Amino acid sequence: MTLSGGRSAGPEARETSGVTTAGLLTYVEAQGGRDAVARLLERAGVTATAEELADQSRWFSYATRVRLFSAATEVLDDPDVMFHVGAAAMRSGLAHSLLLVLRALGTPRQVFRRMPRTAAKFTTVSTMDILTTSATSATAALHLHEGYEHSALDCDYARGLATTVPEIFGLPPGVIVSSQCRVGGGRTCVYEVTWERRSRLGRRRRSDGAADRELAALRGQLHTLQSAATDLVGSDDLDTVLSRIVARAGEAVLAPAHLLAVAAPGGGRPLVHSAGIPDDQAQELARRLLAGEDLGSAAVVVDVASARRWHGRLAAVYPSGEGSMNDEYAMLAAYAGHAAAALELLFALDGARLEASRAGALLALAHELAAAEDVDSISSVVAEALPRVVGCSSASVMLWDASAGQLKALASANLTRERSGILVETPLRPEDTPELVDLLTTREPRIIRDADSSPGLQRLLAQIGVADVVALPLVADGTFVGVATASWDVGEAPEELHGDVLARLRGVGDQATSALRRAQLLETVRHQATHDALTGLPNRVLFRERLLAELSSSGEQAHLAVLFCDLDRFKGVNDALGHAAGDELLRQVAARLRAVIRPCDTVGRLSGDEFALILPGLVDPQDAYGLAGRVADCFAEPFRLDGREVAVGTSVGVAVHEPGSSAEELLRQADAAMYRHKQGHRSPRPAG
Structure with missing residues (x-):
């Protein structure tokens, strides 16, 4: 397994444990006071603060380590200072968890036999081999990895640290009896340490020192756990708490890397936080952790679980399986218990906040829908509310067009402009979409997965980046109005979509259906108030509104004209064929007028057999008379009424x-021109 580190110019490499830097600062302060520590940091030129360097859960680069060692030698004016720093490790606060683990091994000899694993807890740039051991001696070889410059001060520190092993068991410090730095000009240092036998010491002397250190370590470990618990519950931000869990794990179990994988509350992509592991490796390791796979000797893995709930797993990770030791599982598990309690509290707070937020969103939705008057604005309000209420990645509102036989998106939320455009421009038809047929016939919600959807729908979901959808039919008074959708990106959907998710979607859908029905009724009333019931053309009220709008927006270079039309011999049709035929004639006249005007023109029925047209954007005023001629020509063919052909003419007046x-004034001028035309039976001419 490869862990992060190295010598890149990015963030501080994780190559040296904070236990080492903390011990150095403790020793320098004890010898020279706080001023000496300040001078040490200034001379070393490091960016980390004293507080950061004293944090045993942090890791720093090998370059930072060597600069600090060199600066300490200069500040204390002692060439052997790093040997003394290593030898004072027990008094400088060596990690309590490690001390307890080493103490459980029973003898200095057993500790030295485990030293290669122990060394991996302090550095990732060198490895250790134990060449020989006996009841009172051990020979160790320290190998510096390629790519790092050897430092004699680092070798001094390692030798001093080796002398502290007997102290773990209440024995006097060991003695370095031989030492070879850079054996054969290479990258290896070899040294031999000896210590006294237990039998040569009095019983009281043998036990008191070890017991005191063990008691101090136990107290320190308890303080660490208590401090961690306080720290973890000190924030109500999930991301911050997860980061703190990983950072604090370094105090529970020393390791160059830690990984936390937590199952997301409510489902979706797991929450992964790590230190010392590249992101791509962290995601894969997290997947294996949550799947319950064995990471082997490269990791110490514990469950993060409370009495109520399993949250995930926490791992201390070592390179190539080196570093993990007996009893560390229990220490990491004790810490994981505090982490689980913190997560339990935070998830409960998040749940309460989420429910309050959703309740607020539903209330806001009700207010916004009350203010929205048309179908477009209602659809937009509902689509924007769905992610807040349901907790989905994106959402849409699609309306059913019965005349066209298709379902068309009217609004969406949390989609890019491009993806929203694709959704709006891709109507769904029953003949191509079995899922739509199901919604139309059963009127029941449907869960749609991209993997097993119909080809056309699968293609649309891929284009808009959606993997899972809950589609809710909107039905008002037995009429299928449309569909509200809640959708999720790949890996984001909760495991269960039928429960709370569907209930919240129904709550929004009920409000949406009522609002859409109300808007459609209002739209019908407005249409009836502004349109002629017989022909469907704008009536006098709407015609005048459009004329005012065109007048206010017309430019200086464009001209606007109004045409006024009155049917000739309309009364005769009514008298001879009846009012039903007269009504049919008016409908056919409306259809012919629609057919001859431009898309930008407006034709309306003002009253009886009077029609009027608005002709905006004319380049030349004379163009109005050409259009008037086309209007007159559309009456050249007879109308078919009750199986008979009936000739009906028109009189047209033009006003520019x-x-x-x-x-x-413009309407009066056109009306007057129309009457002159009717009286003279001449071609249309200007008013006045």
């Missing part, structure tokens, strides 16, 4: 807008 004239 001049600066300063009002809409009413």
